[in-house]
Amino acid sequence: MADSALTSLNTATVKQQWNLRQCIDGCVRHGIQGIAPWRDILHAMGVDEAARAIKDSGLRVTGLCRGGMFPGATPAQRQANLDDNRKAVDEAVALNAECLVLVVGGLPDGSKDIAAARGQVRDGIAYLLEYARSCNMPLAIEPLHPMYAADRACVNTMAHANDLCDELGPGLGIAVDVYHLWWDPDLEQQIKRAGRERLLAFHVCDWLVPTQDLLLDRGMMGDGIIDIPLIRSWMEKQGYHGLIEVEIFSAGNWWKREADEVLKVMKQRIREAV
Numbered sequence: 284m285a286d287s288a289l290t291s292l293n294t295a296t297v298k299q300q301w302n303l304r305q306c307i308d309g310c311v312r313h314g315i316q317g318i319a320p321w322r323d324i325l326h327a328m329g330v331d332e333a334a335r336a337i338k339d340s341g342l343r344v345t346g347l348c349r350g351g352m353f354p355g356a357t358p359a360q361r362q363a364n365l366d367d368n369r370k371a372v373d374e375a376v377a378l379n380a381e382c383l384v385l386v387v388g389g390l391p392d393g394s395k396d397i398a399a400a401r402g403q404v405r406d407g408i409a410y411l412l413e414y415a416r417s418c419n420m421p422l423a424i425e426p427l428h429p430m431y432a433a434d435r436a437c438v439n440t441m442a443h444a445n446d447l448c449d450e451l452g453p454g455l456g457i458a459v460d461v462y463h464l465w466w467d468p469d470l471e472q473q474i475k476r477a478g479r480e481r482l483l484a485f486h487v488c489d490w491l492v493p494t495q496d497l498l499l500d501r502g503m504m505g506d507g508i509i510d511i512p513l514i515r516s517w518m519e520k521q522g523y524h525g526l527i528e529v530e531i532f533s534a535g536n537w538w539k540r541e542a543d544e545v546l547k548v549m550k551q552r553i554r555e556a557v
């Protein structure tokens with residue numbers, strides 16, 4: 284089982300309870316070493332102030348969530364998306380983040396052409412990568428479960444993410460989230476194919492049976508059916524020894540609890556179920 288000192292808090296896990304300042308203080312109070320902020324609460328605090336507070340806290344930033352959302356119905360929309368992504372890279376640099384996580388986006392409004400959307404994603408990443416390389420900021424594609432292909436991300440497997448990494452080259456890697464990838468019969472092989480260089484982040488939560496809501500009913504590690512220690516062992520076999528980021532969207536359960544309790548349970552489950 285994993286060492287709870289390896290825990291990182293994705294701020295979405297306590298999204299309804301805490302702002303970024305409270306998340307930073309909470310991590311310090313609970314001996315959690317890492318944090319992965321979302322841009323909305325980062326903007327609410329202010330990037331400069333957040334960067335200072337995180338630096339003072341000594342926390343590692345396991346990723347900034349998120350860039351991506353590349354496809355657009357018009358060239359103007361796609362350019363606006365790219366401009367926003369450059370800003371996201373700048374913010375990740377300001378926070379000294381270990382990567383910028385990319386949720387790549389789905390179909391543009393009114394489109395049924397998923398191949399074209401995937402082409403726009405490829406072109407968007409290629410464009411952004413040039414800038415990200417100049418700032419030394421790694422980009423981490425996060426493949427999402429295929430149920431999100433239409434509206435969130437049309438990169439749905441590690442294999443597809445690895446293909447993009449092969450094509451586009453250095454500076455691009457993958458965020459492995461067990462919620463999105465646990466079902467894939469090819470997962471072990473694709474983690475191996477990615478290798479140490481590309482494995483930029485490891486996100487954990489659990490898949491509940493039954494799942495009440497496909498977006499907002501993720502489980503705490505140990506409460507569902509994902510063999511997380513097995514997937515972690517595949518990551519470690521490739522030399523991944525980064526922090527383990529806990530990312531739980533849970534409108535009906537964990538978002539309703541005291542945040543301090545959530546952090547306590549998180550650490551315990553990292554020890555017992557990860």
Ligand code: ZN
Nearest residue numbers: 425460486530
């Ligand atoms: Zn994730």
